[in-house]
Amino acid sequence: MEKEQNIQNESSLQDGLALDEEETEDIAEQIQDLVEQDNQQAAIELLSQFRPGDQGEVIEELPIETQQEILTTLPPKEAAEILEHLEPEDVAKVSEGVDSSVLSDILDEADSDITADILRQLPEEQAQDVLGEMEEAAEVIPLLQYPDDSAGGRMILEYLVVKDYATTADTLDTLRQQEPEVKDIRSVFVVDAEEHLVGELSVARLALARPKTMVRDIMDSDIIFVTSETNQEECARVMEHYNLYQLPVVDKDRRLVGVIRSEDIIDVIEEEATEDMYKLAGIPGERVFGPLSISMRNRLPWLSINLITTFLAALVISIFESTIARVVTLAVFLPVVAGQGGIGGTQTLTLVVRSMALGEISRRGGFRLLGREISLGLIHGILLGVAVAVVAFIWKGNYMLGAVLGMAMVGNMVIAGLTGAGIPLLLTRLRIDPAVASAVVVTTCTDVVGFFLFLGLATALVSFLI
C-alpha cells in the first residue's frame, strides 16, 4: 500500500492538484487487479483515498463490468458523488444492466440537475423504472421537461427560500431545520406571499443581523434572473457579464423554480467553446479517445462535402485547361491563389463566429463589421498581391504573370473578407448555426473566385504570357 499512499500524498498535499493521467492509469490498473483477485474491499478502500473528481477519472479507465461492480458496492452517497463527475452518457452506459433499485438509491443522493441529465440518457423503460423507485422523483420529474441546454436543464433544485415578511430570527430557525438537505448554502432567495422572487439574502448577512429585523429590509432586491427556457449560453453570458456566482431561474409568472451555480456554468462555457471550435473544423461532437467509428461518423460528412466543393474548384480550372496547356507555369501558382484566400477567409471567419458566440456583435454592428473586413481584405490583398507579383516576376521572368497573379490575389482577399464576415452574418439571420456551415462556403468561394480571376485574367492576357 505504500506506493498508493505516496501517490495520494503527492497529489493532495504537495500541490493540492488533480491526479495526472499517468497516476490515474496506475491507480485504475491496481484497482482492476484487486477486483480480479476478488478483493473488492481493498479496491474500494484504495479508490476512497481520492476525491470524487479523481475517482471519476479512475473509474473511466476501468472496464464497464468493473465500473458496475464498484459503483454498486460503494455506499450510494459516495457512488453519487463519483457519478456527478462523469459524463451523463458514460453513466448511462454503466447503468445498463444495473438493478433499478440500486440505481435509484444512488440517484437519490446526486444533485437534481445531474440526476435529470443521467435519466435523459437512459433507455425510456429503465428511466421509468428508476424514477418509480426514487424518493426524490417528484423533484426530478419537472426537470426532465426542459431541454438539456436550457436554464431549466442546467439548474439545480437544492436552494433555500425564505419569506420577505419573516424576521431574521424566525428565518434562521426555519433554516436550521432544513439544513441537512442542502450542502454548501451561500445565500437564500426571498419570495413574497405569492411565491414571486423578490430578492436575495446572503446567509452571512442573515446570521449577523439583529433578530427582529425583517428579511425584506436587509435583502438585496436588485436581482438578476432568467427564465427556464433561456439558452445555457445566454445564462453563461449573463453570469459572466454581471459576475454572478448564482443565477435564479423563474417560470413565466416570476416564481422561482431553480438556480444555476457558477461552478456548473464553467462546464457550459468550456463545452460551448470546444463545440464551436470543433464545428468550425468540421469535427462536431468529437472526443479525443472515443471509438474510431464515431470519429469517422463525425469527420466523414465534412470531408465528403469538402470533396464536392474541391471538385467545383477543379471544374473552374478545367474550363481554362486550354490556357494552361499554352502557359503551363500557371498551374504552379494555383496553390498560392487557393492557399492565401483560404487563410484570409479563415482568419475573418474565426473572428466573426467567435465574436458572435460571445455576444460582441449586434444586429447593427454587422454592416460595420462587413465593411471593416472587406477593407482589411483589400489592404492585405494589395500588400500580398505586390509581394507575389514581384516573386513571380523574379522567378519566371514574366511581368504580366506577376501582374495577373497579383490582381487575382487582391480579388481573392476581398472575397475572403466579404464571405468570411458575410456568410456567418447571413446564416445567423437565417437561424442556421454559423459555426457549422460557414467554413465550407467560405473556402469554396475563395477557391472558385480566386481560380476564376487568376485563370480568366490569364486567358484574356494570354498573348503577353507566352
Next chain:
Amino acid sequence: MEKEQNIQNESSLQDGLALDEEETEDIAEQIQDLVEQDNQQAAIELLSQFRPGDQGEVIEELPIETQQEILTTLPPKEAAEILEHLEPEDVAKVSEGVDSSVLSDILDEADSDITADILRQLPEEQAQDVLGEMEEAAEVIPLLQYPDDSAGGRMILEYLVVKDYATTADTLDTLRQQEPEVKDIRSVFVVDAEEHLVGELSVARLALARPKTMVRDIMDSDIIFVTSETNQEECARVMEHYNLYQLPVVDKDRRLVGVIRSEDIIDVIEEEATEDMYKLAGIPGERVFGPLSISMRNRLPWLSINLITTFLAALVISIFESTIARVVTLAVFLPVVAGQGGIGGTQTLTLVVRSMALGEISRRGGFRLLGREISLGLIHGILLGVAVAVVAFIWKGNYMLGAVLGMAMVGNMVIAGLTGAGIPLLLTRLRIDPAVASAVVVTTCTDVVGFFLFLGLATALVSFLI
C-alpha cells in the same frame, strides 16, 4: 425620461437579462448628448439606472473624455463597480490624465485583483503616484509581484480567516466585527496557530452549529488549493474538475495568501478558449472592432508566413511542369489534393490542440493518439481515394488518372493524421505553444507531400495517362 425607463424595465424586469448592443448604443448616445449640453447630473442619473455590468458596456461606447468626466463625477464606489466590468487596458487608457487622488479613491473601492490588474497597465510613474495615495496600498502591493496569468494575479484578498482552535460562538463574534469589510461571504477558511491553511467552513454551517463546538470539529479539512505561482489555466482546470466555487491560494509554506472565485475564473476560461481559437486561425490577440492597424499587425505575419509556404508547394509543382505540359488535366486536380489534405489536417489538429488545452492528453497518451489519427487518416484516405478515383475516371475517362489521384489521396490523408497529431505533440515537448505554430506546418506538409505524391506518381506512370 419615459423612454429610458422603458428600456430598463424591459431589460431588468421582463427577462432579467443584459442590455443588448443596440440598447447600449442608444443609452450611450443619450448620455453623450446630455454631457454635451453640460447636464452632467442628468447623464449620471440616467447611467445609474443600470447595473454595473451594463454601465461598463455603455461607458465603453463613449468618447474617452466623456468616460473620464463621468467616472470622476460618480461617487468612488459606483465608479469602482463600473471599472470592475471594463478591460484593464481600457481602464488604463481612461485613467491617463485623471488626477491620482481621484483614481486612488476609486481603486480603494475596487476588488484587490482588479486594482492590481489596472495598476499593472498604468504607466510606471502614474501607478506609483496612485499607490502612494491609496489607503489599501499595503493590500495591493503584494499582488503586483505576481504575473497577470498566475493564481497570484487572479486571486482576491477579500476573504475571511478563522482559527481552528476557536469556538463557533467566538468565531461568529469575530466575524460580526469584520463583516462590513467583506461583501458576499460564502465560507471562511480555517488556519492553525502557525497560519497554515487547514480547512474550510461554510458560514451556514457555522451559523447553525452549537455555540461551544470547536471550529476544527465541524470544518471540512479535505481542502484543495493551489500555490500563487500556479498558471490560471491550471486553476480553471482544477476548479472545473472538482466543481469548486472558490479555490484557496497558498504560499510555499502553505500559508493562505488569497482566494480565486469561480465567477472570476469564467473570464479566464472564455479568454483562454478564444485565445487558442484565434491562435489556430492566425489572428492572436484580435478584437472584433479594434483599430484596423492592430488587425493588420495581428494578421499579416500569418498571411506572410503562409505565402512563403504556398510558394514551397508551388516549387513542388514546378518540378513536375514538364509532366503537366504533357497531361494538362493533372492541373485540374491539384486543388482536390491540397483541399482534402488541408481539411483532414485541420480536423486532427483542432482536436489535438483543444484536447491538450483541456488537459485530456497525458504524456503517455501521445503515442496512442498518433496511432489513432494515422489509422483514421488511412481509413478516410482509402474511402475518399476510391471516391475521387471513380469521379476522375468518369469525368476524364482515364482509369490511371483515377488511380494516381486515389493513391495520392491515401498518402495525403495519412500525412494529415501524422502531422495533425504529431506536430502539436512535438511542439509541446519543445515547450512551444502548439496553438500558434502548428497549423502552418501541417498545411505545408499536406500540400507538399500531396503534390509530390500526385505529380510524382503521374510522372512515373505518364505513358498510361496520355
